[in-house]
Amino acid sequence: MGRDRQLSAAFVGLADTLGEDFDVVDLLERLAARCVAFSSAGAVGIVLSDGRGPLRNIAASQERAAFMELLQLQTGDGPCVECFRTGSMVRVPRVAAEIERWPQLVPALIEAGFPAVVALPLRLRESVIGAVNLFYPQEDPDVADDLPVAQAFSDVAALAMLNSPSRRTGPEDILARLQVTITNKVAVEQAKGFLAESGGISVEAAGTTLRDYAHAHGVRATDLARAVIRREIEASEVLGVPEAAAERARPA
Incomplete structure (x- = not known):
């Protein structure tokens, strides 16, 4: 199967959760797995906010990524936290260069084998509800093809969280689902x-x-x-x- 057909199948796999009753945790774990499959990232982690409390680690393709997410949430800083705060992509091609910026996170990322990171916003309509973090096993990764696909996967997953794109869903419904x-x-x-x-x-x-x-x-x-x-x-x-x-x- 060619890449285009594989991508189509992957999008269908995410979009088929648009039914009345689906598991959002499973959806986001599938999102993490698909981002790994269609990028050069070694692992992917996803953090989510319910709109009231702090960010939570909600899905990861492997435990190393989950731990890196948890460390960022505990220290209150890092690519995923910054991405959530600003609503913009955070690209860190050389983690080692950010030691003064993130003195606790950088050594942990390097030890885990992730010398580069990119964080993409997870949006639900106008709101940023989390971040998708791509952890790379090499410095200066070529992400030109990775990022549009990962962002598109993220957008489809966020749309699925509304349950049905044709039905009006109020902020209180979205908050309850999160x-x-x-x-x-x-x-x-x-x-x-x-x-x-x-x-x-x-x-x-x-x-x-x-x-x-x-x-x-x-x-x-x-x-x-x-x-x-x-x-x-x-x-x-x-x-x-x-x-x-x-x-x-x-x-x-």
Whole structure:
């Protein structure tokens, strides 16, 4: 399949969430994965705001990216935070040159193998609701083809969060959806931690297992996560991905 057809399929995969009931956490994780697949970035992380509280790390293609996002949010500075504040792209082709600007973040990025970063705004209509961060494994990366595609993916994902582009959605509806998304992310992270401990695997592997199980059986990852937390499904069942447990993950 050529790149154009692959891109078309990727956009369709994001846009098909425009139904009445979809999982925003899953949508943003798919956004992160697609940005990695169609760019030279080594990893992608996404932060989100519910419009009231601080930014939250909501999705990442790998745990290293999630940790870099968390560090930025803890220090209150960095490309993703600056991008969210200004609503503009932040391009850092050489992270090492920003040591005075971000004295805690820069050494961590270099140690993690990300000597370059680009942050793109995640917009919902007129509002900036977060940022999409592309972490690069080399300095001075060629991003000419990466950024338009990543921004387009981000715009489609943000549109999907409105549920239906043809229906008027007020600010209060958008705010409520963002708040639910952040609450769902907490449940997913709790379930990932529990699965990791139960199975003796990494948190990243546990997240993949959770998503694979949900996708294989047609359940939402957040519904499955809550079922795991409430012990309605045993961790061993999810780790083994059996058929029988799928029904108990489905919402009533």
